[in-house]
Amino acid sequence: MTYIFISLAAYALIMVLFGYIGYKKTKDSSDYLLAGKEMHPIVMALSYGATFISTSAIVGFGGAAGQFGLGLIWLTALNILVGVFIAFVVFGKKTRELGHRLGTSTMPELFARRFNSGFMQGYSGLLIFVFMPIYASAVLKGIVDYVSNYTGLSFGTVLIIVSVLTAVFVVTGGLKGIMYADAFQGSLMFAGMAFLIIYTYAMLGGVTRANEALASLPTMPGVAEQTANLVKGGFAGWTSMPSTGSPVWWNIVTTLVAGVGIGALAQPQLSVKFMTVKSNRDISRAVLSGGIFILFMTGVAFTVGALSNVAFYDATGKIAIDAAGSNDGIIPVFIKEFLPDWFGGVFLIILIAAAVSTLNALVHTMGTALGRDFLRQSLKLKAETITLTRISMLIGLLLSVVLAWLSSKLDVSMAIIAIGTSMFFGLCAATFLPTYFAALYIKRFPKKAALTSMITGSVSSLFWLMFVQEKTAGSLQICKLLFNTTSIVKDTALHTLSMVDAIIVALPLSIVAAVVAGLAFAGEGEGAKLPVTSAEQAK
Template sequence: MEYIICMVVYLLIMVGISVYTRRKTKSVNDFALGGRSIPPWMSAFSYGTSYFSAVILIGHAGKNGWTFGLSSFWVVAGNSFLGTYLAWKILGRKTREMTQRLNVATMPQFIGVRYKDQKLRYITSFIIFVFLVPYAASVYKGLGYLFQITFGIDEKIIMLIMTVVTAVYLFAGGFLAASIADFVQGCIMIVGIILLVIYILSYKSVDGIANGIHNLKAINPDLIMPMTGKTALPLISLVLMTSLGTWGLPQMISKFYTIKSEKFIPTATIVSTLFAILVTTGAYTMGSMSRLILGNVAPADDKGNIIFDKIIPLVLTQDGLMPTIVLAVLLIVILAASMSTLASLVLASSTTFVMDLVKPVAKDKFSEKQTVLLLRICCILFVAAAYILATGNSPILNLNALSWGVVSGSLLAPYLLGLYWKRATKAGVYISMVSAVLIMIGSVCIFGLNSPYITTMSAASIVLPNLVLIAVSLATKRMEDKHVAYIFNMKDVN
């Protein structure tokens, strides 16, 4: 009964947000950017809830916590400092200033204007729309596993419910609806994560931090080591993929140029960072202690292969771990986190697809009202495609790695170097994007999507294109001085 009450209350809140924001969402600017007037706390929570979903709480925490033990806390440090604090610090102000001045509303628009090539705008929008689908699918799968184990309901039914609810509130209110929902969901997550840590550390087989560490050491001393020769490469890859990777994801970058004012960025930076520390600490506390809670017995298939995606759902539903009402709250936490991330993915992909591919090809023949309707339809199509992909058998972490590797790998170098480096050239952008796609897709073709190397290859596809863009740019002709001066708002090019 507690589950049903919490679920109904949560869904009613989402419906209320839909009704409220529909009256305020009339233009394309309202739907796609929230009128560029999102308050700092809302932007901060929106960044955090878009970042952390069932992918981290179920997929990452389960596999990495079980595999690496306490050394998985390197991911906590990476996500909080590199993925959140430095992202806001280095990208936030510069992104908002340049996108406002250049009158661009999406990453493909920025890249197209920055490098004076509209074909780049079309290519990047296509990459975003297609390759964010696996990420959305990974969000679905994490939630599906949890609710399947908790309620005994087929995961496809749970994912379908999530699809319908997300589609409804996005169809109604767009970015504003997503931002308000993110704030509400962020508040729920804070309460839930604090409760989670308390109950995990007080469970009988953990019995506090000191005893938990001692008990993990008894299982395997490597589980309490900061890093070992065997775990160094996969851990570093994981940190780079999940932390630096956010710098090139359009659903994350949108938080920078939709914030109400540049003066609010320091506040959003601190709030986002604290939120990241709390959520990741809770997730990896649960993951690293999962061996103790499950008696060092992992769920496995008929062939004896560990099903990592089922570890956290089994931990949360362990007898005696927590009262039913607390578990009900935690289920809503994971549902809220997942819907926030899914909403951000849907908005980012649908907005770029319509604004940067469909409208330019149609030569902007759509009216304002028709464009908003098209955006809403694309939102529905995207969540439907993600649902279909999620019904497959690929693990959460691998779907996540594929998506981040292609999307962030293709966009990070053109975006980051485009913000700060005047010497970046169009040729460098093309070659860097090709290198990212070849590394990631090539790895999937050679090793398979379910390969243990997929995270390392994803990290490589995010990092290496930056070096490629620099090398090719230095070897090719500079962009014309007049254009560079326009982009960087200066009189002379140094």
């Protein structure tokens, strides 16, 4: 226990140092909101990666891989290909150019100035502020579960400690402090995950042997009884995809893989990072380290999550979810039981780093969404941006803490962390993605078309989450209150729809709305605000 406190103290000290450096180097709102637009590409890549990957990815989705198997590796592939390569090359460079040209410091502001619409800034700012706490509470739950499990402190106590630390850090340091700290935390996460995969495979007798043991696990004595319910849902073993069209398949393919894989493109807390570097060369350089970082984060978490079944079965005769007691408990219990004691302490710090780096960015984004985008720019409140942002950050954090506390009361068999995360990612994709793409690439895209797409995407996504998709509608309780059922299509001919994730319905609707409205309002576009390349200028 002593070395845990020593390493915790060292971590806290380094974080305080970064907070102080950030505080000293923050001279104006551009520093506070955009880190002065002069971040080093490796700092940017690590900050992007550490924000992208939280306890949600490691504990929540790692636990989902422990339950459902290696099919989640498709999400890792999408994370790298879409979440890094396409995000940086297709969206990142243009976002940086347009953001710097229009002098914007948040994603809602980018839309507002590009389409000259104050309403758009207020609407997207408010939407982010209201729904981001769901994601932030999932991240909080991930870290609080682990720390309270490890130290024996109660859920409530740990929740308060983590949120106070986050509040102090974000409010004082601004984005500069956050990004320096992210680079430090990202490096810690990388080293820890590299050790975890090497140790796990070595413990199980090498890559091929471990994978073969996992593949043959469903035929081992006692396993069929433990997986009977999962098999009914379409589960076909940890080294196969579930049977197509089954509930488990819909869950993995639409919610976990598509929801988060595509949703990453339109995350306001990630897109703001592109505006913190000074040239596109820095974004190209960041692609290199970003790709490797994500491979080592989710690739390791999902592989170890699935392989944990072999270790648990060899030791206890139980599969991972039964041995750990809950989906979100698989990774923490695996580390506690099978890895060296010292690594448990180190991993605790790594998870705190993963959670804090994501929470810092989320709280910063919630603060700018309410404080700057909604109150200052849309409602024209006459107060300092930094002051409004700081107050809004604390409100956003408080909302997240309350939600995290409430979510700890939900049924433990639900993958609460993974569901909360994919809910927010899917909502962002449906609301922002078509408008975001049009803002960057379609010169005369009309303002009314952008608004139509945004409203269609957000309304259809929220309707689906609250009334149709059973997993989310069941936990949000609104459908239950109004119609006394967990999904309005349950027990009807359309019952398959209750397994389909909102992004599969709302994103296409949002794209169709953008295309139809784009054609209908053609000619009303303002094309002057698209980034002009230096080559075009020279002509």
